[in-house]
Amino acid sequence: xxxxxxxxxxxxxxxxxxxxxxxxxxxxxxxxxxxxxxxxxxxxxxxxxxxxxxxxxxxxxxxxxxxxxxxxxxxxxxxxxxxxxxxxxxxxxxxxxxxxxxxxxxxxxxxxxxxxxxxxxxxxxxxxxxxxxxxxxxxxxxxxxxxxxxxxxxxxxxxxxxxxxxxxxxxxxxxxxxxxxxxxxxxxxxxxxxxxxxxxx
Numbered sequence: 001x002x003x004x005x006x007x008x009x010x011x012x013x014x015x016x017x018x019x020x021x022x023x024x025x026x027x028x029x030x031x032x033x034x035x036x037x038x039x040x041x042x043x044x045x046x047x048x049x050x051x052x053x054x055x056x057x058x059x060x061x062x063x064x065x066x067x068x069x070x071x072x073x074x075x076x077x078x079x080x081x082x083x084x085x086x087x088x089x090x091x092x093x094x095x096x097x098x099x100x101x102x103x104x105x106x107x108x109x110x111x112x113x114x115x116x117x118x119x120x121x122x123x124x125x126x127x128x129x130x131x132x133x134x135x136x137x138x139x140x141x142x143x144x145x146x147x148x149x150x151x152x153x154x155x156x157x158x159x160x161x162x163x164x165x166x167x168x169x170x171x172x173x174x175x176x177x178x179x180x181x182x183x184x185x186x187x188x189x190x191x192x193x194x195x196x197x198x199x200x201x
Contacts, residue, residue, distance in 0.1 A: 020058045023048060024072035027065065031073070032113030035123045036066045036131060063131065070134045073116040077142075080105040091152040092199055098146065099165050099192045106173045107185045115173045117142075142166075154200040161195070168192055 026048060031039055040062060045055045059065040085097035106115055113119055117139055124132040146162035155161045172188035175181070 016058070020068075021072075023050075023055060023058060024068055027069040028073045028076060028116060029112040031066075031069050032111035032116045032119050034113070036069060036120055037123065039065055039069060041065065066131045067134055070120070070131065070138065073111070073120075074138055076111070077105070077117075077138075080108075091149060091154075092196065092201075095146065095149040095153055095165075095199075096192075096196055098149065099169070099196070100189065102169050103172065103185055103188055103192070106169065106176070107182065114177045115170070118170055118173050150199070155198075161198075164195055165192060168195070 023044060027039055027044060030044070030047075041055050041059065042052055044050075044065075045052045048055070059068060081098065081101045084101045085094055088094045088097040117135065120135050121139065124135055143159075143162045143166055146165055147158040150158035150161040150165075168188050168191045172184045175184045
C-alpha cells in the first residue's frame with residue numbers, strides 16, 4: 001500500500017481485525033527503529049504476549065508481515081499528514097499545509113524511530129523485491145502529490161519543487177535523529193516558507 005491522498009480501506013470490524021491492527025501498530029514502531037528486517041513473528045509474539053502460532057495466523061510469512069507493516073505505516077501517515085491538510089484549498093494553501101504537517105509528524109514522534117519511510121528507504125534502497133517496491137511506491141505517491149499541488153500553485157518545475165520540500169523534511173529528520181536538537185524543525189519550517197515564497201501569489 002502506498003502513501004496516498006485517499007484513505008486506505010479499513011478492515012472489517014471484529015476481534016481478529018482488532019488483533020491484527022494491534023500487531024501492526026507495534027510492528028510499525030519496531031520497524032521505524034530497527035528496520036523491516038528486524039521484524040520477525042517470534043519477536044512480535046514475545047512483545048505482544050502472543051503465541052507464535054496465534055500471530056502466524058494473521059501473517060503467514062515474514063514478507064507478508066513486512067508488506068502489511070508498510071501498509072499500516074501508510075495509514076498512520078494519512079492520519080498524521082494528509083488528513084489535516086485536506087481542509088486547505090488545493091494549490092499553495094494545500095501545499096503549505098502538507099509541508100508543515102509532514103514536519104509536525106516528525107517532530108511529534110508519530111513513529112518511535114523517526115520517519116518510517118526514511119528508515120526503510122535506507123534499508124531497502126539496494127534490495128530488489130516486493131517490499132522495496134511497496135516502499136518506493138509510497139514515496140513516489142507522496143512526491144507525486146506534492147508535485148501536483150505545486151503545479152496547481154503555479155510552479156514552473158513542480159517535480160523539482162516537490163523534491164526540495166521532501167529533501168528539507170528528510171534532512172531535518174536525519175539531523176534530529178542524530179543530534180536530538182529540535183531546533184532543526186524550526187530551520188526546516190523557515191526553509192519551507194522561503195521555498196513556498198517562490199510561488200506566485
